[in-house]
Amino acid sequence: MKTNKILVATQNRNKFREIVKLNTIDKLEFLYKKNLIDIVEDGNNFFENAYKKAYETAKYYRMVSMADDSGLVVDALNGAPGIYSARYAGKEKNDKKNNTKLLRKLKNKLNRKARFKAIIVLARPDGKYWKAEGVCEGYITTEPKGENGFGYDPIFKIDRFNKTMAQLSLEEKNLISHRGKSIRKMLDKIDQNFTEIFKGGINE
Template sequence: MKILLATKNKNKIAEIRAIYQGIANLELLTVDEKPFSDVAEDGQTFRENALKKAKAICKETELAALAEDSGLEVEALGGQPGIYSARFAGEPTDDRKNNEKLLQRLKREPNRKARFHCSAVLALPDGREFLAEGTLEGRIASEPKGKSGFGYDPVFIPNGFSKTMAELGQETKDRISHRRRALERLRESLQTLCAGTNG
């Protein structure tokens, strides 16, 4: 079964490939193999954005499309940056500037609670849709640390750890991330769909 990954973010593509490796009869395609148009992420929730993206790209390409929308929700900021996580510091998106703005906003804030949230949607050409959500609870560090990962990984410390996601490394991140949790919840549906196809 061919599934088009509805993202142009190479870091997300690598993470999704790592999570779904080993599923029989599954071929993950990227924008390089099957180009698609940008979809405006103007929903009010991660779920709305993921659903809109998956459905639009499925319709445009006539292929099953897997989309996800994710971001960071900080308790002391009322859930911000939320759906605006990638462009928190403005356009064009810049991870370093986003992290700087976040730390500046939390400078004297004792409440550092935060969570990563991911909504993943698989849209099929026959109209069926599969949705899964995943979260990772944690807190915001006082300064960026670590070299691996992307986005807010250098400032996010998951519960149960004393290091940021960027310090923990890709292997640990792939095991505990909000994206993995959402995508793992889609895994059974994917395996069933792939078992019923020959490519």
């Protein structure tokens, strides 16, 4: 059976693992590539960044590509860190420093409600695209807990489990996470639009 391939536009192996874990389409394979072209994320929102990454990658490598842009939106900080979540504490994108800065910003704040948002875009080299969105509600703890996950997972608590995301297994996280929800929605769209997505000999 022929397998169609989608290049995932990320250098984050944790994100890639989550996508592969959720894939239920037998004739579909997700690819990870080291040293992808460098794309400046200069969009004004999650969608603009995700689309730019997916489309520029698809155009450069001449194959269907998928990218996400996601981040943490904190009510008491007027939506920050938002699209700057990965580099909240600096360009080096250090998870520990990002968490430390966020906890410092929320010190003495009573409202600790927050949500993770993820936008996934699948793009063909000609610019045609499909979009999916996922949201996960929770709140920010006062200290990190857990060893799993990445990013803000150690300080983002889910009421349903009474645990931080970093205390969940990958299977538990994928059930409720913003990325898990958006990936499942995207997989449904891929399944429903398979022929159109891969038409024109792309990936052959």
